[in-house]
Amino acid sequence: xxxxxxxxxxxxxxxxxxxxxxxxxxxxxxxxxxxxxxxxxxxxxxxxxxxxxxxxxxxxxxxxxxxxxxxxxxxxxxxxxxxxxxxxxxxxxxxxxxxxxxxxxxxxxxx
Amino acid sequence: xxxxxxxxxxxxxxxxxxxxxxxxxxxxxxxxxxxxxxxxxxxxxxxxxxxxxxxxxxxxxxxxxxxxxxxxxxxxxxxxxxxxxxxxxxxxxxxxxxxxxxxxxxxxxxxxxxx
Numbered sequence: 001x002x003x004x005x006x007x008x009x010x011x012x013x014x015x016x017x018x019x020x021x022x023x024x025x026x027x028x029x030x031x032x033x034x035x036x037x038x039x040x041x042x043x044x045x046x047x048x049x050x051x052x053x054x055x056x057x058x059x060x061x062x063x064x065x066x067x068x069x070x071x072x073x074x075x076x077x078x079x080x081x082x083x084x085x086x087x088x089x090x091x092x093x094x095x096x097x098x099x100x101x102x103x104x105x106x107x108x109x110x111x
Numbered sequence: 112x113x114x115x116x117x118x119x120x121x122x123x124x125x126x127x128x129x130x131x132x133x134x135x136x137x138x139x140x141x142x143x144x145x146x147x148x149x150x151x152x153x154x155x156x157x158x159x160x161x162x163x164x165x166x167x168x169x170x171x172x173x174x175x176x177x178x179x180x181x182x183x184x185x186x187x188x189x190x191x192x193x194x195x196x197x198x199x200x201x202x203x204x205x206x207x208x209x210x211x212x213x214x215x216x217x218x219x220x221x222x223x224x225x226x
Contacts, residue, residue, distance in 0.1 A: 036217075043117065043204050043219040044155075089154065098145065099206075099215055103154045 002027045006090045006102035013080055013109050021075040021105045023064075023090035031092040033057075033066050033073040038087045038104070047075075047088070080109045113139050113209045117218025124195055124225055132190045132221045134205030140185035141207035145215060146178075149202040161188040195225040 006023040013019060025033065032051045036044040048057030053068035062077045073090060090102040114137040124130050134144055142163045147155040159180050160168040167180035177199075179191040188207075192199055202222050206215035 041222075044206075044217040046216070098157055098160065101154045 002031065002092060002094060002097075002100045004090050004092055004100055004102035006088075007105050008103055010106040010108055013107070015082055015109055015111050016079045017109075019075070019077040019080045019084075019107065021088055021090075021107070023073045023075065023102060025071050025073065025090070025092050027071075027092055027094055029094050031094045033064070034091040034093070034099070035062070035064055035073070035075050036089040036091060036101075038089065040086070044089065080107070082109045082111055085109045113207075113216040115205065115207045115216045115218040117205050117221055119221060120219060121222040122224070124223070126196055126225055127194055129191055129193045130195055130223060132192075132203055132205070132223075134188045134190070134207070134218050136186045136207040136209075136216070139207070139209055141188075141209070142185060143208040144182060144188040145206045145208070146180060146188075146190050147204045147206065149204060149220075155204065158190075192223065195223070197225045199223065200225045 003026045034049045035047040037047045038044050048059040050057040050066035053066055056065045064073050064075045085108050087104045087106045089104045091099050093099045116135045116137055118133045144161040146158045148158050149155050157170050158173045161180045161182040163182045163185050169175050177193055182188040202220050204220040205218045209216055
């Protein structure tokens with residue numbers, strides 16, 4: 001079945017540091033890939049998505065590129081802020097099937 | 112954009128009582144909604160798929176009689192935790208399927224504490 005593997009964290013960075021959160025997946029077909037963000041005490045918000053190979057999703061300074069050859073969708077940001085502190089979930093969806101989530105990576109940005 | 116409203120955002124109930132959680136799609140129709148449960152420091156686990164006008168589809172290991180799901184309209188699904196016990200305390204999140212190649216739109220979640 002489908003699965004998503006992401007680094008567990010927590011990841012602690014200083015403000016303005018470069019962020020990478022690794023995500024790899026296994027799927028039988030050609031899934032759409034997503035990053036969701038969950039701020040403390042809140043639900044999930046879609047951060048960015050990519051629907052086919054080599055697509056780059058971007059939002060709020062975050063980027064992720066759909067790499068079919070390495071089955072990866074790593075999340076990056078050039079300069080993190082304290083307000084980026086949250087839990088980040090990598091996820092995939094094949095067609096109209098359910099979404100499969102990774103375990104989530106907690107990011108803590110310190111001033 | 113698509114908005115899903117989930118209510119209540121938190122609830123405390125006594126052991127043995129039932130609690131109803133509502134999930135509404137505010138600006139789109141959702142034939143399918145999903146209910147997730149999130150344990151502390153863990154990912155989201157799909158509990159069931161709620162289909163408008165038909166019975167919900169439960170994931171393996173989820174008790175149908177304990178977690179009652181009703182999807183009576185294209186904009187509303189409810190999850191009722193019956194005879195709640197402390198081990199049911201968790202964060203419950205719903206999501207609605209907005210047609211197209213999107214991720215789902217999530218509600219803000221409900222923190223249930225059973226005492």
